[in-house]
Amino acid sequence: xxxxxxxxxxxxxxxxxxxxxxxxxxxxxxxxxxxxxxxxxxxxxxxxxxxxxxxxxxxxxxxxxxxxxxxxxxxxxxxxxxxxxxxxxxxxxxxxxxxxxxxxxxxxxxxxxxxxxxxxxxxxxxxxxxxxxxxxxxxxxxxxxxxxxxxxxxxxxxxxxxxxxxxxxxxxxxxxxxxxxxxxxxxxxxxxxxxxxxxxxxxxxxxxxxxxxxxxxxxxxxxxxxxxxxxxxxxxxxxxxxxxxxxxxxxxxxxxxxxxxxxxxxxxxxxxxxxxxxxxxxxxxxxxxxxxxxxxxxxxxxxxxxxxxxxxxxxxxxxxxxxxxxxxxxxxxxxxxxxxxxxxxxxxxxxxxxxxxxx
Numbered sequence: 001x002x003x004x005x006x007x008x009x010x011x012x013x014x015x016x017x018x019x020x021x022x023x024x025x026x027x028x029x030x031x032x033x034x035x036x037x038x039x040x041x042x043x044x045x046x047x048x049x050x051x052x053x054x055x056x057x058x059x060x061x062x063x064x065x066x067x068x069x070x071x072x073x074x075x076x077x078x079x080x081x082x083x084x085x086x087x088x089x090x091x092x093x094x095x096x097x098x099x100x101x102x103x104x105x106x107x108x109x110x111x112x113x114x115x116x117x118x119x120x121x122x123x124x125x126x127x128x129x130x131x132x133x134x135x136x137x138x139x140x141x142x143x144x145x146x147x148x149x150x151x152x153x154x155x156x157x158x159x160x161x162x163x164x165x166x167x168x169x170x171x172x173x174x175x176x177x178x179x180x181x182x183x184x185x186x187x188x189x190x191x192x193x194x195x196x197x198x199x200x201x202x203x204x205x206x207x208x209x210x211x212x213x214x215x216x217x218x219x220x221x222x223x224x225x226x227x228x229x230x231x232x233x234x235x236x237x238x239x240x241x242x243x244x245x246x247x248x249x250x251x252x253x254x255x256x257x258x259x260x261x262x263x264x265x266x267x268x269x270x271x272x273x274x275x276x277x278x279x280x281x282x283x284x285x286x287x288x289x290x291x292x293x294x295x296x297x298x299x300x301x302x303x304x305x306x307x308x309x310x311x312x313x314x315x316x317x318x319x320x321x322x323x324x325x326x327x328x329x330x331x332x333x334x335x336x337x338x339x340x341x342x343x344x345x346x347x348x349x350x351x352x353x354x355x356x357x358x359x
Contacts, residue, residue, distance in 0.1 A: 004094065009102045011079070016072040016106075023064040028053055044137035052137065055129040058121050059246075062114055066282035066317070069107050071310035073290030076103065081294065100291045107287030114280035119248035126246035155231045157181065162195070170197040170234050175204060177228065186212045190226070197234040203227050249276035267335060271328035274339030275321075282317065285343050285350070289313060292353035317346055 032053065039049055077099075080086050089099055151162040151172070163174030177190040188211050192204035204226045211219040247255070252273040256266040293309055321342035328338025 004089070004098075005102045008076070008080075008099065009106065012072055012076045012103055012106060015075050016068060019068040019072050019075075020061060020064065023068055024057065024060050027060045027064065028056070031056070039137060042138045048132055048136045052129060052132045055125045055132060058117060058125050059129075062117055062122060065110060065114055066279075066286045067310065067314040069110060069283045070286035070290045070314055071307060073103055073107075073287045074294045074310050075307075077291065077294035086295070096291075096295065103287050103291065104284065107284045111281045111283040114283060115249075115277065118276055118280065119250065123246055123248055123251070153230070153232050157187075158228070158230060160230065160232065171195065172202075177204070186215070188212065190228070192226070195228070201227055202230050202232065247276075249273060252276060267331050268329040270335035271325050271338050274328075274336050275325055278339045278343055279321075281343060282321075285346050286314070286317070288350040289346050289353075292350060317342060320345065 077086070086099065090096070151160075151165060153160040157180050159178040159180065161176045162172040165172055172195040173193070175190070175192040175195050177192070178186055179188040179190075180186055188209060190204060191208045191210075193206040195202045195204045205224065207223040207226045209219075209221050209223055209226070210217050252269060256269045256273055260266050290310070290313075293313070324333065324338045324341045327333045328335040333341070
């Protein structure tokens, strides 16, 4: 790395660290004020609340990273332009490509880091975050343990396993329910196509009931409707429908494949799956967009202009991206196109601004 690249990199990393820490602190303060009343009603202990927000930090950093990269790019080049250092570099024969190269390399590394974080860090911290919130702070039943493609619940002498929960119809799919003795010896095994919540209790549909005695099946019968006295609440299940947001690309890919094989529509999850790759590379796109914006302004660039531009561009990107992914989730656009369209649009805009910029 040349002396010039080290100089630009040091300025950029200092501004990036300040930007990320500032955005994270603002996010945490606003989130704390929003949840303060709920935590007070639940009478959550202070150290659990602190742990809750610590687990939230990795997800916050991932969310604000594209905006932080954009703002850091605008501020770095804006400061260099304002102090005439860009002009001095150009007068020495240094091209804009060489000036911008360290910023693009760092943005690319941050894109890879964000993708890795989505795969290896966010799923674990999100699971711990939900456990702290639901169990330690709100005091909900800790015996309910969920995975999106494998739901388990134990209630006294019942053990339930279900393949899928559909929140729009309050329905569990692919149910196996064991009734056991106190010594965990099986009494009955119920296999049902689905279980429906009517607001007060669960009713299994199309049930095959097998009765056991001394470990062997003594009776098998079919029942069309069978109410079961489970203490599993639908509100405890509904919150986990959002768990796909916290899953990585590869895990979500396996889940969508299982849904398609089971005959369910996986379009919404496919759009989210592709966004797990496109969103991390928003860091690189934002750096690419920020470079011509800041250099177009020349010496008029400053802190206020950089902050204003980054907020405006970042807001436009996230709104457009959210709309496109929603269209992909509903099937209006192909999921792959919907996930990458915002990156493509902003990359083309950056290319156009670079080509039309007066050097």
